[in-house]
Amino acid sequence: MTTRREHDLLGDKDVPAEAYWGVHTARARENFPITGTTLAAYPHLIEALAAVKEAAARANAELGLLAPEIAEAIAGACREIREGALHGEFAVDVIQGGAGTSTNMNANEVIANRALELLGHAKGDYHVVHPNEHVNLGQSTNDAYPTAVNVATIIAVRQLSEAMVVLEKAFAAKAVEFHDVLKMGRTQLQDAVPMTLGQEFGTYAVMLGEDRQRLHEAVALLHEINLGATAIGTGLNAAPGYAEAACRHLREITGLPVVTAADLVEATQDCGAFVHLSGVLKRIAVKLSKSCNDLRLLSSGPRAGLNEINLPPVQAGSSIMPGKINPVIPEVVNQVAFEVIGNDVTVTMAAEAGQLQLNAFEPIILHSLSESITHLGAACRTLASKCVSGITANVAVMRAYVENSIGLVTALNPSIGYAAATEIAKEALATGRGVAELVVEKGLIPAEELAKLLRPETLARAN
Template sequence: MTAGDRREHDLLGDRDVPADAYWGVHTLRAVENFPITGTAISGYPHLIDALAAVKEAAAGANAELGLLAPEKAEAIVTACREIREGRLHDQFVVDVIQGGAGTSSNMNANEVIANRALELLGHDKGDYTHLHPNEHVNLSQSTNDVYPTAVKVATIIAVRELLDAMTVLREAFAAKADEFRDILKMGRTQLQDAVPMTLGQEFSAYAVMLEEDQSRLAEAALLVHEINLGATAIGTGLNAPTGYAEAARRHLQDITGLPLITAANLVEATQDCGAFVHLSGVLKRIAVKLSKSCNDLRLLSSGPRAGLAEINLPPVQAGSSIMPGKVNPVIPEVVNQVAFEVIGNDVTITMAAEAGQLQLNAFEPIILHSLSESITHLAAACRTLAQRCVTGITANTEALRASVQNSIGLVTALNPHIGYTAATAIAQEALATGRGVAELVLEHGLLPEDRLTALLRPEEIAGTTA
C-alpha cells in the first residue's frame, strides 16, 4: 500500500483504494469488471439523486424505528442531501451497464455516503468500524429494492422534464397552425393530390398528436409510482423490521415530493418490470409520431426548386462540402435519428424485462440506461425541433395557391355539385390538357361563375367554415 492509498477488505480479500476516494473496494472491483460503455452512472444525475434520496429515506426510517443511532442517521442524511445538491457526483464511477442487478450502483452509493458520513463524524475515510456501508447505510435494504426504487424515482423526474419539452414543441406547432390558418394548400394521400386544406390544419395536426402523446405518457408514468422499497432481497422483507416499508415510503415521498405507493405484493413487484415495458412502449409511440412529423417537414420543404417547396425551414448551417448553396433539413434529420434510437431502446427494454427469472430481474441496469437515453434524448429533440426549426418555418404562399389552382384534386370539392361522372370527365380532361379544373367547369357550363367562386373559397373547400 502506498502513501496515497488506503486498504479495504471484502469477500475476495484486500485491495488498495485511493486515499482520497469516497468510493471503496466494492466500487473498485465493479470498475474493473465492467469496462462496457465508458459512461459512469455519474452521467445519469437523476439516478444519483434518486439513490441518495432512497438512502436518506432508509436512514430516516431506521432511525424512527430505533435501528440506527441518531448521530449515524444524521451523518448519513447530511451526506445524502449533499449528494442531492450536486456534490460528490464524480465519485459515482461504476459503468451504467453492469452485471449483478444493480449491486455495483448500490454499493457505489453505500460507500460514497458512508465515507462522507465518516468525515462528518470526524473519522477517516475507510474507517468502517464507526459507520459501515453495509451495516448502516444499507441497513434494512437490498439492492433488489433500492435499485428498482431509485430507477423509478429517476424515471419519474425525467418524464416530467420530457412532458415540459413536449409542451414547448406542441405550443410551437400550435402557433404555426394559427399563423398559417388562412393559407390554402393541397392535402395528399399516398403522396398523390387529394383535396384542399389549409397549412394551418396541417400544423394543427402535429400539435394535437403531441397533446395526445403527452396524455398517454402521463398515464404511463403513474404506474412507475409503485415501488418495492422494503421488499429487501426477493419481496419477503427479510431483515427489514415491521413497519419499515411504510416508514421508508413515507420518508421518500417527503424527500422527493412524489406520490409514491408501496406495491400490494412485494414478491411480485420485485420481479416485475411491466411498468418499464409499458412506459417504453409509450416512448416508442411518441418517437414514431414525432419522426413522422419530421418526415413531413422534410418533404414539404424539399427543393428549393425541384421539390414540393411548400414551406421553408430556417437555414441553420451550410449543407454540403461540395455543393455550394445547399441547405439541408438537419434539425428534422437529427430528430429522426433520436426516434430510431428510442425504437431500438424499446426492443432492448422488452428483451431485458422478458429475461428476468424467478424472483428477480437481473437486467434492470440496461433498462435504466435505455429508458434514460430515450427520455432525455426525446426531451432534447423536442426542444431542438421547436427552437431551431418550427418557430422559424415560413410558408411559400404563392406556390401553395398555385398548387391548389392547378390540382386535379380540386374537382373533388365540386363532385357533389356537378356529379361524379361529370367530375371524372373534367379530371381526365384537366390531366390530358394541363388546364385548370375551374376553367374547364366554366367552359362546359357546369356551374355559373358566381357559384363556382363561392364553392372554391378557401374556408369552404378546407372545411373551416363555422
C-alpha cells in the same frame, strides 16, 4: 497517489485515499469497462439513490435501529448529493452485471465516507459508519436500486413532458399563423382534397398532446415501489414497520406520491411498468418521426420538390454543392426516433430475460429508458426552437397546386355532378390545364361562385 486499504469478500484492495468510493466500486470499475459512461452521467439516478438512502436512514432511526447521530450524518450526506455534490464519485459503468449491486454499493460507500467526514472521521473508518451495516441497513440492492430507478425515471419523464409542451405550442402557433393558407391534402402521396396548412400543423400539435397524456398514464405505474422488499420480496432483515416508514419518508423527500406495492414478491421481479413506459416512448418517437418526415417532404426542393414550406436554414448543406440547404433538424430528430425504437427492443428483451424472483437486467433497462427520455426531450426542444418556430409558407405555390390539382374536382363534385366532374378530371389530366380554369370555360360554375367555393373556409371546412 496515496491510498487506503479496504477489505471485502475477495480480500484486501488499495483504493485512492481521497476517493469517496471504496473496494466494491473499485472492483466494479475493473470488471465493467463497457460503455465508458459512469453513473455520474445520470444525475437523476444519483439523486434518486440518495433520496432512497436518506429515507431508509430516517426510517431506521425512527424504529430505533440506527443511532440518531449516525442517521443524521447519513441523511446529511444524502442531502448534499441530492443537491449536486459528489456526483463524480459515482464511478461505475452504467451497464453492469449483478442487478445493480455495483451501483448500490457505490452509493453506500460514497454516502458512508461523506457521513464519516461530517462526523469528523477519516474516509474508510467503517467501524463508525459502515456502507453495508449502516447505509444499507434494512435494504437489498433488489429493493433499493429498483426504487431509485423508478424515482429517477419519474423525474426524467416530467422533463420530457415539459419539452413536449414546448414543441406542441410551437406547432399550435404555426397552426394559427397558417389558419387560412389553402393547400392540397395528399393520401398515398397522391392528390386528395384541399385543406389548410393550419390544419396540417394543428394535427402535429394534437398528436403531441395525446402522447403526453399516454406518457402521464404510463409513468403513474412507476409510483408503486418495492422498498422494504429486501432480497426477493419477503422483507427478510427489514424490521416490522420499515417498509411503511421508508415509503413515507421517501414521499416527504421527493414530493412524489409513491406507494408500497401490495405484493412485494411480485413487485421485485416484475418489470412490466418499464416495458409499458418504453412502449409509450416508442409511440412518441414514431409519431414525432412521422411529423419530421412530413416537414422534410413539404420543404423538398426548392425548385424540384413540393416547396410548400421553408425550413429555417441553420447550416450549409453540402461540401460540394454550393447553396444547398438540408433539413438537418428534422433529420436529427428522425435519428433520435430510430434510437428510441431500438431501445424499446432492448427494454423488452431485458424484461423478458428475468428469472424467478428477480430481474438482473435493470441496469440496461435504466440506461435504455434514460437515453430515450433524455434524447426525446432534447429532440423536442431542438425541433421547436431550431425548426418549427421559423417555418414559413409558400402560399402562392400551394394555391397553384390546389387550382391545378385533379383533387379539386372532388370538392366541386356537389356543384357540377359526378359525371361532369369525371370529364373535367380527364381533360385536365390530358391537357395539363387547371380544373378551375376548365370549369369556368365550360360554364359549369360562374367565376364569382367558383371563387366563393375555393375559399379556404369552404374547401377545407376550416373554422
